Amino acid sequence: MVSPDTRFEFAVVGGGLFGAAAARHLALAGHRVVLLAPMEPLVRDTHDGVFASHYDEARITRVLDSDPLWARLAHASIDRYAEIEVTSGVSFHHGGGFLALREADGELLSSTARVGEAEGVEFESLDAGQLADRFPFLATSPGQAGLLEATPAGYVNPRALVRAQIEGARAAGVFVAAQTVLQITETPDGVDLLANTGSRYLADRALLATGAYTNELLVRPLDLEVQGRMVLFAALTPELRRSLLTMPGIIHEPASGPTTYLLPPVSYDDGETYVKIGVDEWDRPLRTSEEIGAWFRSGSDEAEAAVARDALVGLIPALAGQPMHTETCAYTMTASGYPYIGMVNDRIGVVVGGNGRGAKSSDEIGRLGAVALLGGSGDERLRPRIAG
Ligand SMILES: Cc1cc2nc3c(=O)[nH]c(=O)nc-3n(C[C@H](O)[C@H](O)[C@H](O)COP(=O)(O)OP(=O)(O)OC[C@H]3O[C@@H](n4cnc5c(N)ncnc54)[C@H](O)[C@@H]3O)c2cc1C
CATH class of the missing domain: 3.30.9.10 (D-Amino Acid Oxidase, subunit A, domain 2)
Structure with a gap:
């Protein structure tokens, strides 16, 4: 059942590198946010839930890149590492x-x-x-x-960076639940998220930061x-x-x-x-x-x-x-080679598509996801593309 405690302005689904950063930025901007963030499985061999791309101790971080936009995303993130730590x-x-x-x-x-x-x-x-x-x-x-x-x-240590973002998000007031979202339903006044525990969360808008699993939750899949x-x-x-x-x-x-x-x-x-x-x-x-x-x-x-x-x-x-x-x-x-950051309809946004290089840039990518959810316009190159 939905209680007032489970009604939020924004729900961020997925507490990996992008989602945890987005949740922190939304809360820092003064919003009431729930972050649905399943934990890393303790034993991989028998785990039948979702996995993530940040289960390791090291990801290269650099600004140097032949692509100016990737370099910009990395530079903006690296500039904030010390503050996040x-x-x-x-x-x-x-x-x-x-x-x-x-x-x-x-x-x-x-x-x-x-x-x-x-x-x-x-x-x-x-x-x-x-x-x-x-x-x-x-x-x-x-x-x-x-x-x-x-x-x-x-x-960067991606596991530790996720921990840092989640700690920062909690400190800024985000409600963090270690639950997997099974279904998202749009309602006349928001979105209704059903978690694997049977809990339901209502929010005005939801941001999917669900990495490899994103298309499983979307009615119209992304071109990824x-x-x-x-x-x-x-x-x-x-x-x-x-x-x-x-x-x-x-x-x-x-x-x-x-x-x-x-x-x-x-x-x-x-x-x-x-x-x-x-x-x-x-x-x-x-x-x-x-x-x-x-x-x-x-x-x-x-x-x-x-x-x-x-x-x-x-x-x-x-x-x-x-x-x-x-x-x-x-x-x-992604089809563009850049992360998809933006709304896919009035209620649901995405921040997804690290293209094998998103860890170092994740704080800026997450921040841009937060901006998109708040109604801001973003760089055209980061626009989500629908499949087909
Ligand atoms: C082998 C490898 C090497 C890499 N090396 C580098 C590197 O050197 N430098 C670099 O910058 N980047 C690197 N990357 C890329 C980087 O790790 C990814 O770009 C980054 O992890 C993407 O972050 P994400 O938040 O989109 O996805 P993830 O980190 O995968 O997070 C997605 C989250 O969504 C959650 N989730 C999924 N489905 C649901 C659901 N239904 N409900 C709730 N939560 C859900 C998962 O639990 C997960 O925590 C590498 C990636 C890999 C795989």
Whole structure:
């Protein structure tokens, strides 16, 4: 039953990186907000509920990007990291820099540098010789060059960033319920949300920040695709840890072979320190929530693991022979390549579509979701597109 306690101005569905940020911004603007945010499953193998794309300890953060809008979203978010850490009491940001490693004569390198200059970010260009001097553990080729962005580029801990946003949201007055929404019904005066616990919440408007599951809740699905992705972790010995101390986050776009991203040594809950690699392009569409769940539970794909392992050892030969394991995750890819941020009808808005790069930019993306829900107009490039 609906009690006055479950009537809100705004409901944010999904307490991942985008939703938790949006809820915090709505509450800071003085609104009464409920955030429906299921917790991360304690055991993946038997979990039959929703999964999320932020279940990890490290995501690269950087402004440098060949795309000016993505760079802007990242820059605006990074500028607020310190404030979010201080107000929530949760630390999630680590510096250490970011290296864009590309072909020296490629357009990608020059367009990235142009965007970096336009954003006024601190970075330096490194030729093959300088790369070898600065990062002796990297097996770069003579035709390669790099752009090295200084701290605050580095990485964020996405689990901790979600915690920080939820703490900030709570402190600003958001009511947080660890529940999954099964159904949203529009009523003459708002939206009626039915949760898996049987609870119902009424709100004037709802914002869906439900990542890979968004189309499950919409009558008219968005033009987006969920893609299964995998990451490979290499465990480090204390010596390797020392030798990789200056390793920045890296995106490696070689002349041939897959584009990969690498995280510097990061300590995990199991007491180990890992370097992580992910292959950025792999066609593994997940069409239903059952397929998404099965992929998250599977934990690996042998073919992709082999490609990731070769790319990792190709770039950091010292990691050959180290114990490795994999984990599965998902990207929500939009037709525009940008997050969809805006209303899909009078009552329901969306903030969805990280396209594999939304973590670092999530505070600004969430803020723009809040602005859309409040009736503000946004950048045309971020407009949600309906499928078909
Ligand atoms: C392997 C991998 C590597 C990545 N690397 C980087 C990187 O280096 N840098 C970077 O910036 N980004 C990176 N990303 C992207 C980044 O993690 C995503 O863009 C980001 O997590 C998207 O945030 P989100 O809030 O849209 O989705 P999520 O974080 O998935 O959150 C969605 C939330 O919705 C909830 N939900 C779903 N359905 C319901 C429902 N019915 N009711 C209530 N709640 C629901 C889920 O529980 C979840 O918490 C990476 C992603 C992956 C998978």
